[in-house]
């Protein structure tokens with residue numbers, strides 16, 4: 001059985017405890033590799049290596065860091081096919097999705113921040129000739145980067161890239177549910193002789209290895225669930241560590257009768273079920289204006305029933321497997337509880353048993369629920385699976401109330417051809433990210449993140465570069481000669 005290794009100071013090493021966790025593929029339920037069950041001791045070694053590496057990397061020139069990040073991006077591209085296959089098998093997502101989105105974004109993250117860092121500006125403030133203030137943005141030290149399982153290498157590199165671009169060194173902790181591509185990534189770093197200790201990767205559980213990363217590193221970038229975010233924030237607060245939190249969502253897709261109907265159906269469907277509904281930005285509460293409610297349901301349900309769930313290797317399958325058996329059970333429990341509260345299933349709702357080699361895999365059909373209230377748990381708790389509800393609304397005021405009646409505030413999509421209405425509502429909806437007539441249209445420069453319980457801080461472009469640096473103001477008094 002293959003043993004995944006930690007990556008510390010440029011070496012692939014076993015966990016000090018010698019203990020491992022089972023890694024099961026959701027595609028077929030097969031236990032196919034072993035994950036280091038790392039402890040604080042392993043994290044200590046990684047932090048020590050990162051601290052040592054910071055001495056040179058933190059004071060290296062932009063050109064040196066640019067060249068290394070670009071080299072890493074090229075090396076990722078060289079291994080892209082291996083990464084695509086591995087990401088799909090480890091996570092359950094369709095290979096076409098890993099090929100189109102996940103893996104290209106990993107190298108793009110490095111290229112984007114390698115170049116963005118070259119243009120990162122400092123500021124100057126002139127005090128009418130009496131003094132000149134200017135700012136410097138030095139790196140902070142060792143950055144702890146903790147990521148979830150839904151976009152495994154994509155989100156891990158989204159944190160590592162800006163952190164090292166501005167001169168920090170990193171201890172990264174991928175999700176214990178999807179560790180495999182982070183392991184392949186360590187091998188890529190090793191293959192190109194990436195400077196030792198600049199990137200370190202520790203595998204293991206969140207409450208042991210993850211907790212130690214939060215306590216031992218100088219700055220924390222965390223993406224994951226809201227409940228975990230609360231624990232991470234409390235730990236980081238003890239030493240006033242800078243902490244960025246990208247957390248859960250319960251995002252509305254808002255459909256007005258004046259929308260471009262066919263295009264809207266297509267986009268809302270994609271927003272509901274991409275990656276088996278396991279994208280933090282997925283629209284799981286669909287609000288439809290009363291006049292087109294029945295027409296929308298007919299068309300949406302018809303299209304949802306046509307979606308194919310199955311072998312992630314097969315190109316025409318729209319959905320692959322749910323990430324784990326435990327998560328699948330969790331999703332089904334949410335649906336069952338909604339039914340007890342009076343919801344009606346018009347599509348899916350159950351585990352799907354595939355045959356042959358995939359009979360042990362964890363699959364579920366796209367699920368659409370009607371007859372729910374916005375205040376029901378199904379509309380208030382993050383399900384993070386292929387499950388949506390459709391609710392009607394009468395007017396803009398009611399719609400704003402429904403959209404904002406949740407503790408989350410990550411993203412929203414509004415579908416209308418009335419430009420003023422779109423702007424009016426975008427200003428009123430409590431979400432960090434709002435799309436008009438689209439979903440998941442991403443520009444890496446924009447401030448990305450959520451309001452309320454969906455997080456603190458923003459990632460992307462200058463937001464990431466500012467987060468991973470300190471701001472130091474230097475005030476120089478200018479003596480007057482006369």
Ligand code: NAD
Pocket residue numbers: 146147148149150151155173174175176204205206207209210211212214223224225226228229231232246247248249279280382384410449450454455
């Ligand atoms: P999770 O919170 O269970 O785990 C995320 C990471 O945190 C994992 O690496 C885990 O090992 C680690 N962890 C767990 N406990 C920890 C602790 N006490 N200290 C330090 N680290 C700890 O989340 P998940 O189930 O892996 O991912 C799904 C969640 O992530 C969903 O809520 C989803 O909305 C969210 N998410 C948010 C974004 C965003 O950008 N806002 C993006 C993707 C996913």
